[in-house]
Amino acid sequence: MELSERQLQILQAIIYDYVENAEPVGSRSIAKRYDFGVSPATIRNEMSDLEEMGYLTHPHTSAGRVPSDKAYRLYVDDLMKKKSLSNKDKRFISDRLAANCTAFDETIKHAAKLLSEITQLTSFAMTPSSNQDIISFIKLLPADENTVILMIVGESGRIMNTTLRFEVSYSQEVLDILSKNMTVNYKGRTLDEVLESGIIADASSDIEALNSLLGKLRPTFIKTLEDMLDVNLYMEGMTNIFDIPEYSSIDRAKAFLEIFTKKEEFTRKILERADGVVVTIGDENDSMKDCSLITATYHVDGNLIGKIGVIGPTRMKYDEVTSIMEYLTNNLSETFKLTDGKDK
Amino acid sequence: MELSERQLQILQAIIYDYVENAEPVGSRSIAKRYDFGVSPATIRNEMSDLEEMGYLTHPHTSAGRVPSDKAYRLYVDDLMKKKSLSNKDKRFISDRLAANCTAFDETIKHAAKLLSEITQLTSFAMTPSSNQDIISFIKLLPADENTVILMIVGESGRIMNTTLRFEVSYSQEVLDILSKNMTVNYKGRTLDEVLESGIIADASSDIEALNSLLGKLRPTFIKTLEDMLDVNLYMEGMTNIFDIPEYSSIDRAKAFLEIFTKKEEFTRKILERADGVVVTIGDENDSMKDCSLITATYHVDGNLIGKIGVIGPTRMKYDEVTSIMEYLTNNLSETFKLTDGKDK
DNA sequence: AGTTAGCACTCTATCTAAAAGAGTGCTAAC
DNA sequence: GTTAGCACTCTTTTAGATAGAGTGCTAACT
Numbered sequence A, B: 001m002e003l004s005e006r007q008l009q010i011l012q013a014i015i016y017d018y019v020e021n022a023e024p025v026g027s028r029s030i031a032k033r034y035d036f037g038v039s040p041a042t043i044r045n046e047m048s049d050l051e052e053m054g055y056l057t058h059p060h061t062s063a064g065r066v067p068s069d070k071a072y073r074l075y076v077d078d079l080m081k082k083k084s085l086s087n088k089d090k091r092f093i094s095d096r097l098a099a100n101c102t103a104f105d106e107t108i109k110h111a112a113k114l115l116s117e118i119t120q121l122t123s124f125a126m127t128p129s130s131n132q133d134i135i136s137f138i139k140l141l142p143a144d145e146n147t148v149i150l151m152i153v154g155e156s157g158r159i160m161n162t163t164l165r166f167e168v169s170y171s172q173e174v175l176d177i178l179s180k181n182m183t184v185n186y187k188g189r190t191l192d193e194v195l196e197s198g199i200i201a202d203a204s205s206d207i208e209a210l211n212s213l214l215g216k217l218r219p220t221f222i223k224t225l226e227d228m229l230d231v232n233l234y235m236e237g238m239t240n241i242f243d244i245p246e247y248s249s250i251d252r253a254k255a256f257l258e259i260f261t262k263k264e265e266f267t268r269k270i271l272e273r274a275d276g277v278v279v280t281i282g283d284e285n286d287s288m289k290d291c292s293l294i295t296a297t298y299h300v301d302g303n304l305i306g307k308i309g310v311i312g313p314t315r316m317k318y319d320e321v322t323s324i325m326e327y328l329t330n331n332l333s334e335t336f337k338l339t340d341g342k343d344k
Numbered sequence C: 001a002g003t004t005a006g007c008a009c010t011c012t013a014t015c016t017a018a019a020a021g022a023g024t025g026c027t028a029a030c
Numbered sequence D: 001g002t003t004a005g006c007a008c009t010c011t012t013t014t015a016g017a018t019a020g021a022g023t024g025c026t027a028a029c030t
Helices: A005-021 A027-033 A040-052 A069-079 A087-099 A104-119 A172-186 A191-196 A208-229 A238-243 A250-261 A263-272 A318-338 B005-021 B027-033 B040-052 B069-079 B087-099 B104-119 B172-186 B191-196 B208-229 B238-243 B250-261 B263-272 B318-338
Strands: A122-126 A135-144 A147-154 A159-165 A233-236 A278-281 A291-300 A304-313 B122-126 B135-144 B147-154 B159-165 B233-236 B278-281 B291-300 B304-313
Touching (some): A005 A027, A005 A069, A027 A040, A087 A104, A087 A318, A104 A122, A104 A233, A104 A304, A104 A318, A122 A238, A135 B135, A135 B147, A147 A208, A147 B147, A159 B159, A191 A208, A238 A250, A238 B250, A250 A263, A250 B238, A250 B250, A263 A304, A291 A318, B005 B040, B005 B069, B027 B040, B069 B278, B087 B104, B087 B318, B122 B238, B135 B172, B147 B208, B233 B263, B250 B263, B304 B318
Antiparallel strands (some): A122 A233, A122 A304, A147 A159, A278 A291, A291 A304, B122 B233, B135 B147, B147 B159, B278 B291, B291 B304
C-alpha cells in the first residue's frame, strides 16, 4: 500500500518532533505545531493507518506515537533532504581539522573527536585497512649479535617491524642478501596477496644457504604482515550517551558501552560495510538493535580507505549527521591527498 | 588519641561488613554477626567515639555507620593481613597468563583483562616507560627516491620509526654515513638524556656536508624519540562498574567513565606513582575522590618498569586485591625475564 | 467519503499520607 | 563500664487518589 502525500508529511512531522523531544508524539501536538489544516481527529486516523502499516508504534494505549525503524528507513531513503552546512559550520570543521595535522593517527583521532563534539554522539575513526597496500621493500637489520630486525615497508609509507632473537649471529652480508631476495620476491604485491596466496611457503626460489635463516624468519614475516594489516580504532565521546534519554537507565547504558569493549568484533563489522555514507537503523544492525550506526569512508592518497562513524539512538538527526560526515570525510580525503599520509 | 584494641576490632568488623554488603552498618548487626561478647549499646558507644575520631561517618541520623577514607587507610596500613591466594587461584592466574604469550603488548593487555575478571573491577595496564631505555643504534633507510625512514632501536628491543619525505633524494651512502654518525653520537645514552640535555641541538660534531639533511631530520628525530617514550594504556572491565551499587546512578557512572576519556592525564598520574603495590584511597586521589586506586609494578628484563592497576569504589577488598596484584606482577616480571621482551 | 467534535476509556505519572523499618542517642539501672 | 529500654529521627515502602495525556469510537457534518 502506497502512502498518500499527507501521510508522508505527517510521518515526517512525527519524526521531526520525536527526534527533537524524545517523547511519543500525540495527534494534537502535530495538528498544532505543523499546519496541515486538519483537525487532530483526522491526524489520529492517519496515524492509526500509519501504525497499521508498521511505521509507528505505541508504547501503551494512551501514549502518543513513536516512529519505527521502518519509518526512519523511509525517512533516510526518501524523505530526508540533504542539509547543507552553514559556512560557519564548514569553516569550523575545516579549521579544527587543519589545526592538528602532524601525525596521521593524530589527525584521524582528532576527526573522531570533532565529529562527536558536533553531533553530541559517540563517534569512532579507523585508520585505513592496509590489505591493498603494496610491499615496497623488506629489510633485515642486525641489531646486536643475536638480534635481527625484520622490517616491511609499504608503498603507502606504512612500516612495520619485529625483533627476532637467534642463538647464532648472522653477518650483515647474509642479511643483506636475504633482504634483497625477499624484496625481489614480494615487491609490488599487496599484503593480501602475499598472505593469502601460498607465496610465502614457496621458498624454493631462495638461495639454498639461507634456507635455515629463512625458515626461522617465516613465522615472524607472517606475523609482521598481519600486524601491518591491523587497523587502529579510536573512540570518542563515549560518555555523551549518558546525556541521551534513551540510555538514561543503567542497563541500557551498560549494554551500549559493552559494544566497545569488544573492539575486534566491532572493527570487523565496520570493515564489512560498504563505502561512502552508510546508515543502518535499529534491527538492521544484528547486535546493537535500538542503535543507529552511520559510517563514511575517507581516502588516503586516493587509495587506502579508512572509516569514520557515529553511533547513537535510532532517534537521530540523520540529515544533519550524514551531511556533516560527508563534509568531514571529503575534507579528510583532501587533507591526505595534499600532505601525503605519514605514518608512525 | 589511641584506639583501644576493641575499637580496632569493631572498626575492622564494620569495614568487613560494609565492604561485603555495601550498606551502612548498624550496632545490632555487628553485635550479632561478630562475637564481641558485648551488647549493641556498648558497640554503639564505641561507634560514636570512632565517629568523633573521624573513622566513621553517618549518612543521616537514623542510618548505620560507614567507614571513612581514614578508616580504610588505617585498615590498609595496619589492620589488613596479607591474604595468601589458594593454590587454585595461583594456578588460575599462572595458566591464564602463560596461555597468551606471543606479543608483549598482548600479554600486558591480557594481564589487565585477567585482573579485571578476578577482581570484578575496572583494571588497566601500561607498557613500560622507555625513558631509561638505551639507544642501541640509529638507521636511515632509503625507501624510494623521496622517502627516508628514520629508525631508532633501543637496547630493550623497542623500535620506533618515522617516514620522511624530501624533495631531493639522498644516496644510500650519504644516509649510511649519517646513520653511523648519529649512532656514534647517541649510542649508549638513555632516551631521557638525549631528549632533555640539549645534545641534539649540538650538531657541530656532524660532518659539514650533511648539515642540511641533518637540519631537516632534527624535528623528526625528536618526534620519533618522543613516540618511543609513549606508553600504551589498556583498559579492561570498564562496564564492571555498572554492577557496583556505588555507581548505579547515571551521574556517578558518567563521572567514573570520564576519567578514562582523558587518557593522557590518567597515564601521567599513574606514571608518577611509586613502585611496588601502592594504594590510594578516596581523597588521596586529587581527582576521582570516592574511588580507590591500586597500582603495582612489573619489570621487563629487570629494568624497565610497567604498571598495572585497578580502580574501584573505596569500598573494596583491599587485602584480596593487593595480594592478587602482587602475585600477578611477580608472575609478569618472571615471564618477561625468561622470554625476553619482544616488541612490535 | 472524508472530516470533525465530543466523550468515554486507558494508562502513566505525580502527589499525598500513612505505615513500616532501621538505627541512633539518651537515661537510668545494673 | 555495661546494658536494657524507649523516644525520636529519618528513610523507604506502600497505597490510594488525582491529574494529565492521548487514544478510539460514534455520530454528525460537509
